[in-house]
Amino acid sequence: MNGDARRSGANAGDDRRRDRVGGRGADDRPDANGRRAPERDRTGDARRPRAGADAKRGRRGDDRRPGKGQADVRPSGKRSGAPEDGARLAARDLLRDVRERDAYANLALPALLRRYKLSGRDAALATELAYGTSRARGQLDAVIEAAAARPIAEIDGDLLDVLRLGTYQLLRTRIGAHAAVDTSVALVRAEHGAGKAGFVNAVLRKAANRTLPEWVEALAPADPVAHLAFEHAHPLWIAQSFADALGARAGELAAALEADDARPAVHLVARPGDITAEELALVTGGTEGRWSPYAVYLDEGGDPGDLEPIRAGMAAVQDEGSQLVALALTRAELDGPDTGRWLDLCAGPGGKANLLGSLAAIDGYTVDAVERSEHRAELVRRATRDLPVRVHVVDGRDSGLEPGYDRILVDAPCTGLGALRRRPEARWRRRPEDLAELTALQRELLSAAYDLLRPGGVVLYSTCSPHLAETTAVVGDLVRRTGARELDTPALLPGVTDAGDGPAAQFWPHRHGTDAMFLAALRKPA
Template identity: 80%
Template sequence: MAQVNSGRGERGPERSGGGRSSGASGDNRSKGGASARGAGGAGRTGNGGSPGSSGGNWSKESRAGSARGAGGTSRTGAGSSSDSGAGRRSKDGAPQAGFGRDAGGSGRSGGGRSSDSGRDDRSKDGVSRAGSVRGAGGSGRSGGGRPSDSGRDDRSKDGVSRADSGRGAGGSGRSGGGRSSGRGDWAKDGGVRGNSGRDGGDRSGRGKRVEAGDPVRVAARDVLRAVRERDAYANLVLPALLRERRIAGRDAALATELAYGACRSLGLLDAVIAAGAGRPVAEIDGPLLDVLRLGVYQLLRTRIGAHAAVDTSVALARTEFGSGKAGFVNAVLRRAGEKSVEEWVDELAPSDPVGRLAFEFAHPAWIAQAFADALGARAGELREVLAADDARPAVHLVARPGDITAEELALVTGGEEGRWSPYAVYLDGGDPGKLEPVREGMAAVQDEGSQLVALALTRAPLLGPDNGRWLDLCAGPGGKAALLGALAAIDGFRIDAVEPAEHRAELVRRATADLPVTVHVADGRDSGLTPGYDRILVDAPCTGLGALRRRPEARWRRTPADVAELVRLQRELLSAAWDLLRPGGVVLYSTCSPHLPETVSVVADAVRRTGAEQLDTREYLPGVPDLGDGPAAQLWPHRHGTDAMFLAALRKPE
């Protein structure tokens, strides 16, 4: 979903197995219409060497003369139909970040990648546990009387909280509260095993005081504070903190898990805190609440030992607030730790089935209900949707047509070809920005679902010839415009891209550098462009409910009141696109939300007003199953490993 009036983060879904053959896809087209990939598609000649033989050293210079397959479609240094897009670099030579929708990254920062395959949160069935809209104020009390924030801190004689040494072997990153598939686990003392015996940076392996010297939890707390005080985005704040403070490896993985996990789980955490404190969370000072949220998250949704979770949180509170408030934190956390997460869910969750699932899986109830409505007859899949939505997404790359194939990109990066898009590659881990093809502008981070949206637009049949006038009406930050531009370049077509915000328009320019794309800074509802376009993409601003895992805190910021204004904007943009479309042309409407008022209702209104012919969009996603009852197509993370993208193709009668 491109943002017209405000910034919006992008996406990149979970991996789901299965490789893709390298045969011709029908999308890498030469000007003559022949497949540019050929039967084998992977063989390369000239200076490039065989795929992967140079350990990822795939500069554009090494690709002169590379063969795309039989039939004379090989790229050379000059004269190739796709040369105009070579490099895709900005004028200053910087590689183009922002080609993909994931402008804010995938929410990964250093450390290992979780597989989300293991148990989590001490649950018996292995399902990730989280919480949702149990508001501030909570419900039941947990044991005894109300803790006082001036109470004593039950610590050691010297008054200093003590942490265990964090010694052990093995370990890897965790995601969304789930257990990592790497060797080992988070150590029970709150450190990460196999990290020189450290918990928070101590290389000695000896026990140490956990005060300001616990950089992992300090970083996680600071992210929570930025989100609460400044409405910051966790997936933008945390990577900068990790770089600035030189937190890397397993420590970075733990900081990421704590920060993002706590942001996702605010509903459950606040309900438990309110029960343990005997007061609404609104009556607790914000900075102290950040520490409590971090502590309760460790107690209920990680395998960090209770002693370490309490001890480190009390130490954070003592360092910043003194012994009195540290005692309050100690009392609340000890009450929170008296019950398992399952017991807290039983005690605090709403009784209705949707509300209970929402509480358990860290979604506001209205969002869970929106998902259930969109699932329709398959509403029984709601648990799977929420579980997938509460997990950390994997990173997807897009191989730029005319520069590199998905097969080659997978070989160079060690990734796996995508299942649905002929240009998608799934990564196991690591920083995609360090990969040579990404630095060279030959590939970028982009959700496979976003790739499918762009491809569906190019595949929808027109009435009459395609004259090569394409339009991306909501283009920022430029991911879909870049993929469309690379495809257009092969056929000698051109694209106009509209974005009202200058800073986002600049992102589009960078993402589409050297491509046949003209960027216009204008409101899509009144762009001033000349009508007559063959194909128009309206990737409309929306609630983003289908991409909540990209921004851990976003689910708690959206409200039902946001929907009406967005729906009005969506209808106006689709109407403007219709006016710019030539008879026989196609407009593709898409959102990264499955919410029915933003999807089928907007399309039905347009069909009613314009007499548009609604095409069966599922036909333009060949090989992709379970897209709904049609004629629109709905992607889901639990089915397709993508964000919950909606897309509908409308054709203008002649």
Template identity: 80%
Template sequence: MLRAVRERDAYANLVLPKLLRERRVSGRDAAFATELAYGACRSMGMLDAVIEAGAGRAVAEIDGPLLDVLRLGVYQLLRTRVGAHAAVDTSVELARAEFGSGKAGFVNAVLRRAGERDQQGWVDALAPRDPVGHMAFEYAHPVWIAQAFADALGASAGELRELLAADDERPAVHLIARPGAITAEELALVTGGEPGRWSPYAVYLDGGDPGAMEPVREGLAGVQDEGSQLVALALTRAELLGPDAGRWLDLCAGPGGKAALLGCLADIDGYHVDAVEPAEHRAELVRTAVRDLPVTVYVADGRDSGLTPGYDRILVDAPCTGLGALRRRPEARWRRTPADVRDLTVLQRELLTAAWDLLRPGGVVVYSTCSPHLPETVAVVADVARRTGAEELDTRPLLPGVPDLGDGPAAQLWPHRHGTDAMFLAALRKPL
């Protein structure tokens, strides 16, 4: 899996389950393989710094396949309870089997050097001195992302360590009980999970393969972070001016989780949802997710969808850096760069403006991102609101019972406060 991520820019969460099924790895072995693979991806920045210190050369000068072995070994030494002797020996044997005795000796030397300190010892030796840089190194985040989190926390920036620690842990699996098909209580009973805290449809699982569970296979339930569930629910709860004619739109629908929840709720009330997705393969994922629901999927660019205006409710879950979902995508933090932000914020503004043009007077658009980064969140909303004269609604009451959502009018969810991805959401209403 590490090789696929390094060579093909593959997504760890897509590659690993397939590999485990193909190799028939299950139970405790699958859990351990998952911990090693995801953990080594998540911790890459710290691991590479320790490897460079042990090897006396930059990781760019180390052969890629050998680097994969070193990352696995150093991860076990510093961030698991695997015994040092076992971590070194298995890594050396792997290198010997793959590359021969010469390379095995190099791995042995680097790992023995790495094992001279524990994780805290390497943090003390290698981490930058400034507070944000130090915490970023300690909790395996690029400095620019840690700084973006600190900026988004604002007056609560003292929580940065707690946030980074939560973001550095493997998250619980969140299921959604499809409204009208199964209740959260029933789903929890069947799966051995427990009902969620904030969404009436959420269920938490400690582990296991959710795709193998009968309610998921039968379409009664799906895998969806509780924060994403709350975004879709907020759209349905926002107060309109005038009656809801039941014409809803999901303008950035792929891969279909929010469209499916909106479709379930629309089905109960006799409403209809249109869903837009520009990529055909992702549109097919949406079609699969909304099968048998009152949802029509359009393959189109949300900025120029060709749809007829007059929607009551529109969701713009915009493409973003994904900084709020890093714990679920372990390799993503090392792929994103600050340069990604500029093009995304242009796209986000264009999508929100297009949604505004499709909204009826008195209707509401909810803008959301799975990123707390200020240029992608409050800056986009403020710009569009200023240009359109939109009324910014207080979004926090649309998440009843959820505390600590920020100063408003937008709402910000956090892993360390809410156990969800760091979803941002803001509600804009069009004046009559």
């Protein structure tokens, strides 16, 4: 069965679908409830500068409109300045965990929301403050340094967390200046006393004297790429990598960085054979996706994990770009028949393996899923339960699997520069020197996949990064060494516009609303 027939087979699962769809819709999400604030005993050693006269000017009201790049969030519930503000406490604690323990924000935040008993609007506010502050850290630090007249390294870490949180509210949200300053000062006073609270108060009042565009004008470098990098809160090396990947369309760099700095929409994938995208949209209150026949865009608010289709295993959270990667592999034309042996060589945590397994089940095919880490392999097992997927806990570079696969996916480990909006702290954690080790691994994995491929079979290489060293350079190396034939990958994405001129395809947040996924399909000559 060819790829188009296989996709249409999603409707064959109607008999498995009946009576399993009936979860909560958008109107059933819980409202905000109580807050609490634990006492802490920590000290800081930052000095308090003398506040100048300019610190008393430029205070803005609570009803100010957001400027460019500002989020439309406002506090709810208790009066500003109250130390029991759970949303800000959760956001501050997340910043502290990232700074002190190298925690991953998306993994640490749920526990903090539970600790402070936050839900509804309060949980949304905590998430926006924590993630937004993490994304904008470099830009915020430059403003704080200017306002404090001292290097960031000389400011106590606990105070710096609150300064970042307060500066983010001042410059990049609709939260009023009074609330942003007063709540930040209250957080420090409750933990460190009046002296250090005075330092935070003075710095934030100076930060409030200018709008974000005014701070950008004052602090951004003159170089065009560096200026855009500062304006949109990206390290220069990442902004430059985006410009290089855009190539002749580097004029889109500002739009690409702006989209990458925005809060992403939640994308769901409807599991083929269990539920259609139309049904999933109706149940969740979302809207059907533009590009993938299985995608649904979820409205803001609430925890997707609370949705009945997700709890029942009929749907999952998955970026639409990732869905298209798996679909492109199934649509690629083979030389010879498809015998039904598919392989996901880098399967953890299992999202693409789930979609491949669901499509394979329609035709009676099987998927082997390789994951080196036992923990991540267990995630793959959970994601693919009841599907014809066999999980192998081995290194993909030396899997020991029998060659002869028809289709192989290599969704290689990468810098993740294409998903920075979903991993808020990652842009400041990654370094250019990470590339050497990663690109070596990517080449080894793609070579191993090519060896496991039967003549006439197709391997699809993808990364969640547009960096040329991780994309076209890796593919070009394999083509030069093996004579692999590059297929017209954009042709495997029917209906998707502006994905590149080929042979590879590149998604962008500002063009497609997806992560910046790269994908290239290659056939092994018969």
